Amino acid sequence: MGKTKFVKVAVEERLPRFGWVIAEAENAEISTVLFSPDSNEDKFKLKYKFFLEIVPDREDEMRELLEEYVQAIENETIIVKENEDNDGWENFGGRFYDKAKKLLNELKQ
Numbered sequence: 001m002g003k004t005k006f007v008k009v010a011v012e013e014r015l016p017r018f019g020w021v022i023a024e025a026e027n028a029e030i031s032t033v034l035f036s037p038d039s040n041e042d043k044f045k046l047k048y049k050f051f052l053e054i055v056p057d058r059e060d061e062m063r064e065l066l067e068e069y070v071q072a073i074e075n076e077t078i079i080v081k082e083n084e085d086n087d088g089w090e091n092f093g094g095r096f097y098d099k100a101k102k103l104l105n106e107l108k109q
Contacts, residue, residue: 003057
């Protein structure tokens, strides 16, 4: 398994899969709980507000993709087409480039 991270999931959004989970109650108390949809689904919904779920951490892949995109625009190996009916560089491609560059700078800090 590659890199993973925990994400906070609201119980009102969905319930965890079967197994041990780290959950936060309404009173902010954190517990390790064995969750089983068959035995304690309603009880879990009443007591807990959030749970932590382990998911793949794709940060490195996203960073590499953004760096490749920014580099391609800066080296003009891809061109962000200006749309005459739109607002030139401020079109989607330009805004995406600016956001990608900003995010990469923030990740480096």
